[in-house]
Amino acid sequence: xxxxxxxxxxxxxxxxxxxxVKDSMLEPNTLLDLAEFFKVFGxxxxxxxxxxxxxxxxxxxxxxxxxxxxxxAVSHQLRILKNHRLVKxxxxxxxxxxxxxxDHVKKVFHEGLNHIEHS
Amino acid sequence: xxxxxxxxxxxxxxxxxxxxVKDSMLEPNTLLDLAEFFKVFGxxxxxxxxxxxxxxxxxxxxxxxxxxxxxxAVSHQLRILKNHRLVKxxxxxxxxxxxxxxDHVKKVFHEGLNHIEHS
DNA sequence: TTAACATATGAACATATATTCATATGTTGT
DNA sequence: ACAACATATGAATATATGTTCATATGTTAA
Numbered sequence: 569x570x571x572x573x574x575x576x577x578x579x580x581x582x583x584x585x586x587x588x589v590k591d592s593m594l595e596p597n598t599l600l601d602l603a604e605f606f607k608v609f610g611x612x613x614x615x616x617x618x619x620x621x622x623x624x625x626x627x628x629x630x631x632x633x634x635x636x637x638x639x640x641a642v643s644h645q646l647r648i649l650k651n652h653r654l655v656k657x658x659x660x661x662x663x664x665x666x667x668x669x670x671d672h673v674k675k676v677f678h679e680g681l682n683h684i685e686h687s
Numbered sequence: 688x689x690x691x692x693x694x695x696x697x698x699x700x701x702x703x704x705x706x707x708v709k710d711s712m713l714e715p716n717t718l719l720d721l722a723e724f725f726k727v728f729g730x731x732x733x734x735x736x737x738x739x740x741x742x743x744x745x746x747x748x749x750x751x752x753x754x755x756x757x758x759x760a761v762s763h764q765l766r767i768l769k770n771h772r773l774v775k776x777x778x779x780x781x782x783x784x785x786x787x788x789x790d791h792v793k794k795v796f797h798e799g800l801n802h803i804e805h806s
Numbered sequence: 807t808t809a810a811c812a813t814a815t816g817a818a819c820a821t822a823t824a825t826t827c828a829t830a831t832g833t834t835g836t
Numbered sequence: 837a838c839a840a841c842a843t844a845t846g847a848a849t850a851t852a853t854g855t856t857c858a859t860a861t862g863t864t865a866a
Contacts, residue, residue, distance in 0.1 A: 580752035581782065582745075589742045590753045593735065601803045602796075603731040610726030611854075612718050619718075623708045628813060629698055633705045634712070641855055643814055653806040662812045662863050663700065672802040676795055677721075683791040684720045687772040730824075747843055760825055762844055781833050781842045
């Protein structure tokens with residue numbers, strides 16, 4: 569049964585367009601994954617880490633030194649980068665070296681740079 | 688004068704590397720702008736809006752209908768996209784049509800898709 | 807086994823951010 | 837001028853996120 573007062577009804581103007589665009593929308597999971605992926609780039613600390621790793625693989629404490637941050641903060645961020653397969657690591661004794669895991673990273677990065685330079 | 692107890696000193700292992708990477712680091716403003724730029728992509732609502740606008744220009748209420756969200760929420764997000772020059776708009780009477788403002792958007796988007804598909 | 811070191815992690819806190827609600831602004835037709 | 841409509845915006849709230857602190861894990865050398 570419908571209530572006689574209908575609130576929050578979304579009104580659209582171009583029904584055809586809405587239907588068409590709605591049908592072509594990405595799958596919910598893809599959307600969430602994409603947003604998650606970009607969210608990783610949306611933090612200055614992680615951007616710095618990625619940019620540092622563009623130059624060469626580095627261990628955690630060296631990254632911390634480059635960023636002038638404490639080891640814990642860097643480690644937390646590295647975990648996020650690792651979970652999203654943006655960086656990988658190898659162990660050498662006590663030291664763990666991190667490096668880039670993916671070529672898309674550089675491409676995304678440079679498209680971002682292009683944008684902020686041209687706007 | 689130095690305190691005899693020195694806490695939170697950042698210890699690095701490879702001084703040379705640290706110096707080199709630190710010197711080649713992006714400027715603080717560039718870093719912040721980049722992070723800001725990607726932060727815009729890091730939200731499912733904005734991703735949906737951008738993807739919708741890939742198909743065609745749309746007015747606010749149609750976008751709201753596509754996303755199944757209220758007008759205010761969409762408007763707030765459009766403002767963010769507008770501020771970062773990702774979308775532009777034109778007015779036609781009462782209606783305001785939004786569209787993509789930048790080719791980098793699509794490129795960034797597709798690199799992101801590539802990444803999540805290959806990982 | 808123990809000390810020293812490199813890194814990881816859980817909890818707590820402070821800050822940032824998205825959505826909602828109410829309302830303001832700006833446009834059109836009467 | 838007024839009503840109806842499309843959009844924008846400020847404030848409030850709830851949630852997400854980054855950093856710090858304390859501590860745990862894992863490795864090496866003695």
